Amino acid sequence: MKKAQGVLASLVPVTCVTGGEIFCFSGKNPLEDKQHGCRILIYEDLAIAMDVFFAFYKGGTAVRKGPVIYALSDSIGETAELVARATASQFESGEIDIVRVPYISSIEQIENIFQAAAGQPALICHTIVSPDLRVALENLADKMSITTVDIMGPMIDSVQTVTGFIPKLKPGLIHQLDQEYFKRVEAIEFAVKYDDGKNPNGLLKADIVLIGVSRTSKTPLSMYLAHKRFKAANVPLVPEICPPPELFEMPSDRIVGLVLNPLKLNEIRAERLRIMGLAPGASYAAVDRIIEELSYARSVMNKIGCPIIDVSNKAIEETANSIIEIIRSKR
Known part of the structure; x- marks a missing residue:
């Protein structure tokens, strides 16, 4: 990230995990940046200062004047951020920044956020x-005329x-280290261990096995399902390699085949080659080769008798929900 000029250059540099530099400060009073015509808020809480900085500055010197949604929570803030992002995705008129501020535990922290939001096109949502x-x-929202959205209240x-039940009103209860948490961890470890056809012996232990050609979202789907506490394994189907015999030994309703439109798969694989610095003309991304692979994959799926899902125009979440419905319908 380039160094900022003027007032920004006088702020304390902080090294990011990416290796770049950002400029923020640990103090108390707001500061006017005369050069850029914006207000830089300075906090004792360095983490909040960093969040505020990222909300208003892009590339070190450019002032962010677009709208901002502050997602506050007295827990980790995941729910508030997800709601904010889902809301922002409904608008195409411009970029909306999301600033997530977790573990709110004092009124002073809330006051700092309201200072950041004041005078800017901003709103505050929260799960406090x-x-x-x-x-x-x-009270601060009324006093400062800043729009707030109470998500949980x-x-x-x-x-x-x-x-008629009385709520506990304790933050973070959903993230307790309970039985469901450990089931999720176990499922994630399972997905990693049996990813991409590793150790076929584990297929018989899976809640669901995903099969398909390369780049049909098998791994991300396995991880998503693991977060939903399902033990998912996946196996790539390649014409030159015989599928593991375990696929034909387990119930077909615990296997789901994934297919993709050949042209869409061609685009995905070509981009993959570009990222890896390989020649775009490799057979891996050739349409003829893709059609051959998909034809072979369908023949295996038909032999197994498993359900098949076309993931061409589906988000990971949508496909995962379809898979979960298949799992639950057979239980």
Whole structure:
């Protein structure tokens, strides 16, 4: 990242994990950048200062004047960020930055975020469950006329009204180290161990086995399913290599075949070759070779009798949900 000029150059450099430099500061008072006509907020909390810096600066010197959504949480902030990103994806008129601020534990931290949002096209969404922090946030929102969205509050209140249950109002309960957590970890370890046809003996232990030619999203789907606590293995199908016999020994409803439009697969493989610095004319990305592979893969899938999903125009989440429905329908 290039060094910033003017006021930015006087700020403390912090080395990023990427090896570049960003410029922020650990202090108390806001500072006006006369050169760029924007406000740089300076915090004692360096982590927040870094987030704010990234929200407003691109490439070291360019001022970010576009809208920002601050996603706050008194836990890790994953839910708030996902909702913010899902919302931002609905707008094509311009880029919307998301600044995730987890582990909010004090009113002072909330005040810092409101300072960052003041005078900018920004809103604040949050999943804060602590009553004191929620009240402080609502009061600041009214005082500073900043739009806020309470993601968790209305849901908690509605469940309490319908059921009569009293909420615990403790942050981070969903991330406790409970049985479900350890099942997820076990499933992730399984997906890594039995990825790409490694150790076919493990196929019989899988909840689901994904088969298909190269670049049909077998590995990312296996990892996504693992996060949903399903033990997923995957096996590549190549005409020159016989599929492992275990595929024909296990129930066909625990196997899902993945196929892709040949032209789409051609684009994906050509890009893969480009990234790897290989010649674009390699047979790996040739349409004739792809058609041959897909034909062979379908013959194997038909022999097994497993369901087949065309992933050509599907997101990983959509395909994974289809696979999960297949798994659950057979249980």
